[in-house]
Amino acid sequence: MRVRMVDVSHQFPGTGLLFRGLSLDLVAGDLVGLTGPSGSGKSTLLSLLAGWERPTQGQIVWDGVGSVGWVFQNPYGVPGRTALDHVALPLLAKGSTRRAANEKAVALLDRFGLSGLAERPYSALSGGEAQRLMLARAMAKSPDLLLVDEPTAQLDPAAAARVDDVLGQLANSSTIVVVATHDPRTAAACDRVVDLAGWWSGVDGGRGLRRADSGGGSGGAESGPGSVEVSE
Numbered sequence: 001m002r003v004r005m006v007d008v009s010h011q012f013p014g015t016g017l018l019f020r021g022l023s024l025d026l027v028a029g030d031l032v033g034l035t036g037p038s039g040s041g042k043s044t045l046l047s048l049l050a051g052w053e054r055p056t057q058g059q060i061v062w063d064g065v066g067s068v069g070w071v072f073q074n075p076y077g078v079p080g081r082t083a084l085d086h087v088a089l090p091l092l093a094k095g096s097t098r099r100a101a102n103e104k105a106v107a108l109l110d111r112f113g114l115s116g117l118a119e120r121p122y123s124a125l126s127g128g129e130a131q132r133l134m135l136a137r138a139m140a141k142s143p144d145l146l147l148v149d150e151p152t153a154q155l156d157p158a159a160a161a162r163v164d165d166v167l168g169q170l171a172n173s174s175t176i177v178v179v180a181t182h183d184p185r186t187a188a189a190c191d192r193v194v195d196l197a198g199w200w201s202g203v204d205g206g207r208g209l210r211r212a213d214s215g216g217g218s219g220g221a222e223s224g225p226g227s228v229e230v231s232e
């Protein structure tokens with residue numbers, strides 16, 4: 001399973017080029033951070049990786065990516081539902097029995113440090129707990145590609161550190177995880193960082209991001225990944 005971005009450039013009507021000649025090779029187990037100032041195109045790059053936007057130039061090739069999960073910046077759960085239900089419901093939707101779904105949900109909550117909160121309603125969770133719950137919920141869907149936008153924005157340092165811990169645990173799983181973040185500590189939790197502020201300078205240390213010699217190829221993504229699931 002692999003996602004390759006080849007000499008990708010993108011701009012919207014009314015914006016300049018957000019990035020140009022981006023080449024990036026993502027494989028299962030990768031945990032990649034996207035950094036850069038506000039407006040530099042982090043969320044846009046997530047949309048390109050999800051296949052929601054087509055790049056202005058260059059190609060994105062999804063190889064064996066059947067499902068994509070999103071965790072948006074502001075977690076949005078169902079206030080009266082328990083934490084356990086939030087993680088169990090996607091498993092039920094995929095056909096698990098209630099018992100099997102609950103068992104897997106409990107294991108996921110435990111992995112994310114939330115096992116003591118299984119029966120707590122969503123409305124009673126703190127912001128950091130809700131963020132981790134949404135990551136647990138996204139993992140319950142076992143996406144091939146997990147896109148996480150600003151997971152620690154608006155969290156206090158302790159809650160942000162807990163989210164960073166969880167992200168660190170996602171590395172080396174069978175999922176490709178891409179995290180857009182302003183937070184240097186979150187970026188440090190990733191094993192590779194693409195800085196969109198410095199796309200021209202090979203900030204990725206040559207491990208994936210490089211400057212294109214030319215303006216990139218023509219055309220956009222020919223296809224897309226499989227289903228895209230959203231976990232707000």
Ligand SMILES: Nc1ncnc2c1ncn2[C@@H]1O[C@H](COP(=O)(O)OP(=O)(O)OP(=O)(O)O)[C@@H](O)[C@H]1O
Nearest residue numbers: 012013015018036037038039040041042043044045
């Ligand atoms: N659909 C769109 N149409 C036109 N312009 C857009 C569209 N989506 C994003 N933009 C513009 O593209 C630029 C990059 O936006 P993007 O949301 O990717 O930035 P970002 O790096 O995620 O910023 P932030 O850190 O504030 O979340 C911004 O100037 C934004 O206004």
Ligand SMILES: [Mg+2]
Nearest residue numbers: 042043044180
């Ligand atoms: Mg953004």
